[in-house]
Amino acid sequence: MRALQDMLRTHPRGASGIDMQALNNCLAACHECEATCTSCADACLSERQVEMLRRCIRLNLDCADICAATGKVLTRLTEPDGGFLGEQVHVMAAICRICAEECERHAGEHEHCRICAETCRRCEQACQRLAQGLHAGSPR
Amino acid sequence: MRALQDMLRTHPRGASGIDMQALNNCLAACHECEATCTSCADACLSERQVEMLRRCIRLNLDCADICAATGKVLTRLTEPDGGFLGEQVHVMAAICRICAEECERHAGEHEHCRICAETCRRCEQACQRLAQGLHAGSPR
Amino acid sequence: MRALQDMLRTHPRGASGIDMQALNNCLAACHECEATCTSCADACLSERQVEMLRRCIRLNLDCADICAATGKVLTRLTEPDGGFLGEQVHVMAAICRICAEECERHAGEHEHCRICAETCRRCEQACQRLAQGLHAGSPR
Amino acid sequence: MRALQDMLRTHPRGASGIDMQALNNCLAACHECEATCTSCADACLSERQVEMLRRCIRLNLDCADICAATGKVLTRLTEPDGGFLGEQVHVMAAICRICAEECERHAGEHEHCRICAETCRRCEQACQRLAQGLHAGSPR
Numbered sequence: 144m145r146a147l148q149d150m151l152r153t154h155p156r157g158a159s160g161i162d163m164q165a166l167n168n169c170l171a172a173c174h175e176c177e178a179t180c181t182s183c184a185d186a187c188l189s190e191r192q193v194e195m196l197r198r199c200i201r202l203n204l205d206c207a208d209i210c211a212a213t214g215k216v217l218t219r220l221t222e223p224d225g226g227f228l229g230e231q232v233h234v235m236a237a238i239c240r241i242c243a244e245e246c247e248r249h250a251g252e253h254e255h256c257r258i259c260a261e262t263c264r265r266c267e268q269a270c271q272r273l274a275q276g277l278h279a280g281s282p283r
Numbered sequence: 284m285r286a287l288q289d290m291l292r293t294h295p296r297g298a299s300g301i302d303m304q305a306l307n308n309c310l311a312a313c314h315e316c317e318a319t320c321t322s323c324a325d326a327c328l329s330e331r332q333v334e335m336l337r338r339c340i341r342l343n344l345d346c347a348d349i350c351a352a353t354g355k356v357l358t359r360l361t362e363p364d365g366g367f368l369g370e371q372v373h374v375m376a377a378i379c380r381i382c383a384e385e386c387e388r389h390a391g392e393h394e395h396c397r398i399c400a401e402t403c404r405r406c407e408q409a410c411q412r413l414a415q416g417l418h419a420g421s422p423r
Numbered sequence: 424m425r426a427l428q429d430m431l432r433t434h435p436r437g438a439s440g441i442d443m444q445a446l447n448n449c450l451a452a453c454h455e456c457e458a459t460c461t462s463c464a465d466a467c468l469s470e471r472q473v474e475m476l477r478r479c480i481r482l483n484l485d486c487a488d489i490c491a492a493t494g495k496v497l498t499r500l501t502e503p504d505g506g507f508l509g510e511q512v513h514v515m516a517a518i519c520r521i522c523a524e525e526c527e528r529h530a531g532e533h534e535h536c537r538i539c540a541e542t543c544r545r546c547e548q549a550c551q552r553l554a555q556g557l558h559a560g561s562p563r
Numbered sequence: 564m565r566a567l568q569d570m571l572r573t574h575p576r577g578a579s580g581i582d583m584q585a586l587n588n589c590l591a592a593c594h595e596c597e598a599t600c601t602s603c604a605d606a607c608l609s610e611r612q613v614e615m616l617r618r619c620i621r622l623n624l625d626c627a628d629i630c631a632a633t634g635k636v637l638t639r640l641t642e643p644d645g646g647f648l649g650e651q652v653h654v655m656a657a658i659c660r661i662c663a664e665e666c667e668r669h670a671g672e673h674e675h676c677r678i679c680a681e682t683c684r685r686c687e688q689a690c691q692r693l694a695q696g697l698h699a700g701s702p703r
Contacts, residue, residue: 146595146682150602153674155609174594175566178638182570185639188480189575193473198362200468204484205356209371211631212352216345218598219605222338227381230374231349237367254573262566286455286542290462293534295469314454315426318498322430325499328620329435333613340608344624351491358458359465394433402426478642485636489651492632496625502618507657511629514650521647 144171147218156220162276169232169266169273170217176239176266177210183246183259190253199245199256206242206263209235217273229277236270239263284311287358296360302416305409309372310357312409316379316402317350323386323399330393339385339396346382346403349375357413369417376410379403424451427498436500442556445549449512450497452549456519456542457490463526463539470533479525479536486522486543489515497553509557516550519543564591567638576640582696589652589686589693590637596659596686597630603666603679610673619665619676626662626683629655637693649697656690659683 148167184203187196213235216228243263250257288307324343327336353375356368383403390397428447464483467476493515496508523543530537568587604623607616633655636648663683670677 144595144598146678147598147602149678150599150606150675153678154602154606155611156606170598174598175564178564178567178590178594178634179570181635181638182567182574184484185481185641186570186574188477189641191474191575193477194471197468197473201359201361201465202364204464205359205367208352208355212348214598215348215601218601219341219345221341221605221609224342224381227345227374227377230377234367234370234374237370241364241367255570258566258569258573284455284458286538287458287462289538290459290466290535293538294462294466295471310458314458315424318424318427318450318454318494319430321495321498322427322434324624325501325621326430326434328617329501331435331614333617334611337608337613341605344604354458355461358461361465361469395430398426398429398433481639481641482644485639485647488632488635492628495628499621499625501621504622504661507625507654507661510654510657514647514654517647517650521644 144174147171147174151218151220154220160225161220161223162273165269165273165276166217169269170214172262172266172269173210173214173217173235176262177207177214179259179262180204180207180210180242183255186253186255187249196249199249202238202242202245203259206238209238210266225277229274232270232274232277236267236274239267239270243267284314287311287314291358291360294360300365301360301363302413305413305416306357309406309409309413310354312402312406313350313354313357313375316406317347317354319399319402320344320347320350320382323395326393326395327389336389339389342378342382342385343399346378349378350406365417369414372410372414372417376407376414379407379410383407424454427451427454431498431500434500440505441500441503442553445553445556446497449546449549449553450494452542452546453490453494453497453515456546457487457494459539459542460484460487460490460522463535466533466535467529476529479529482518482522482525483539486518489518490546505557509554512550512554512557516547516554519547519550523547564594567591567594571638571640574640580645581640581643582693585689585693585696586637589689590634592682592686592689593630593634593637593655596682597627597634599679599682600624600627600630600662603675606673606675607669616669619669622658622662622665623679626658629658630686645697649694652690652694652697656687656694659687659690663687 180203246256246260320343386396386400460483526536526540600623666680
C-alpha cells in the first residue's frame with residue numbers, strides 16, 4: 144500500500160497526534176486481512192467438507208466487513224475523534240483474533256486457512272500497536 | 284425491512300439466545316442510519332457553505348461505514364460469538380451518538396441534518412437495547 | 424426507507440433530470456435486496472445440505488456487494504454522471520436476475536431462498552424502471 | 564497483495580478459465596484504487612477551497628465503492644459467472660476513468676489528486692486487460 148502512504152503524507156491536515164508508521168502498518172494489515180478473509184470464506188465454500196467450515200466462513204465474512212469499515216475510518220484524517228477510533232481499532236483486533244483462532248484450527252488441512260490465520264494475526268498486532276498510540280484505553 | 288424479518292424468522296438456526304424483536308429493530312435502524320448518513324454526507328457536500336460541514340461529512344461517512352459493517356455482522360445467525368457482537372454494537376452506538384451530536388448542530392439550518400440526527404439517535408437507542416440483550420458488558 | 428426519501432427531498436441540489444419516484448423505489452429495493460441476500464447466504468450456510476448451496480451462497484454475497492455499492496452511488500445527487508449511473512444500474516439488474524434464478528431453484532425447499540428470490544426480482548424490476556429514466560441505453 | 568495471490572493459488576477450485584496474472588494485477592490495482600480514492604475524498608474535504616472539489620469528492624467516493632464491491636466479486640472463484648464478471652469489470656473501468664479525469668484536473672494543485680489519478684489509471688488499465696480475458700464483449 145505504497146500509494147496510500149503517499150496519499151496520507153500529502154494530506155492537507157497531516158496526521159496530528161497519530162503515529163504515522165503505526166497507522167500505515169495498520170492500514171496495510173487491514174486491507175490485506177480484508178482481502179484474505181474474503182478469499183478464505185470463498186475457498187472454504189469450495190472445500191469438499193464445507194459443513195466443517197461453517198464457523199470459519201462466518202467469521203471470515205465478519206472479519207472482512209469489520210476490516211473494510213475500520214480501514215475506511217482510519218484512512219480519514221479530517222477532524223478525527225481519537226476516542227472512537229481507539230474503540231473501533233480495539234474491536235477490529237478482537238475479531239481478527241477470533242477469526243485467526245478459527246482459521247488456525249484448519250491450518251493443517253487447508254493452506255488458505257493457514258495463510259489467512261497469519262494475516263489475521265498480523266492485523267491483530269498492528270491494531271494493538273496503533274491502539275496504544277491512540278490511547279484506546281480511555282474509560283467508557 | 285419486513286423482508287429481512289421474514290428471512291431471520293425462516294433461518295435454520297433460529298436466533299437462539301438473541302432477543303429477536305431487539306435484533307429486528309436494531310437492523311432496521313442500522314440500515315436506515317446507513318442510508319441517511321450516506322445521503323447527509325452528500326447533501327452537505329452540495330451546500331453553499333460546505334467548509335462549515337467538514338466534520339459533519341466526515342462523521343456521516345464513518346457512521347455509514349460502521350452501520351453497514353455492523354448490520355452485516357448482526358444479520359448472520361450462523362455460529363454467533365455473543366461477546367464480539369456486543370462490543371461491535373457498543374461501538375456502533377458510540378459513532379451514532381457522535382454523528383447525531385454533530386448533525387444536531389446544523390439541524391436548524393439544514394433539514395437533511397435534522398432528519399439524519401433523528402435516525403442516528405434512533406439507531407443509537409436500538410443499539411443500546413440490543414446490547415443489553417447481548418450482555419455487552421462482559422469483561423474485556 | 425421513508426427517512427431516505429425525506430433526505431433526498433431536502434437535498435440542496437434536488438434530483439434534476441432523475442425520476443424521483445423511480446429512484447426512491449430503486450433505493451428501497453436495493454437496500455432490501457442487499458439485506459435479504461446477506462441473510463440468505465448465512466441461512467444457506469447453516470443448512471444441513473450446504474454443499475448443494477455453494478452457488479447460491481456465492482451469488483448472494485455478490486448480489487449483496489453490488490447492491491450495497493450501487494445503492495451508495497445512487498444516493499448521491501451531487502454532480503451526477505448519468506451515463507455511468509445507467510451502466511451500474513444495468514449491471515445491478517443483471518446480478519439480481521442471476522441471483523433470483525439460483526434462489527428460485529431452492530425456493531421449494533428453503534423458505535429463505537423463496538423470500539430472497541422475490542426481493543431480487545423486485546430489485547431487478549426497480550433497476551430496469553430506473554435505468555429507462557436514466558437513458559441507460561446510451562452508446563458506449 | 565502478496566498474501567491474496569497466495570490465497571488464490573491455494574484455492575480448491577483454481578481459477579479455471581481466468582488469466583491468473585491479469586486477475587492478480589486487477590485485484591491489487593482495485594484495492595489500491597479503493598484506498599487512494601477513500602483518502603483523496605478525505606484530503607479534498609480538508610482543502611481550503613473544498614467548494615472547488617465537490618465533483619472530485621463525489622467521484623472518489625463512487626469509485627471507492629465500486630472498486631470495493633468489484634474486488635470482492637473478483638476474489639470469489641467458487642462457481643463464477645463469466646458474463647456478469649465481465650460487465651462489472653467494464654463498469655469499474657468506466658468509473659476509474661471518470662474519476663481519473665476529474666483528479667487530473669486538480670493534479671497540478673493537489674499532490675493527493677495527482678497520486679490518486681495515477682492509481683485510477685492503473686486500475687482502469689488492469690480492468691481492461693482482465694476484461695479481455697473474461698470475454699467481456701459478449702452480447703447483452
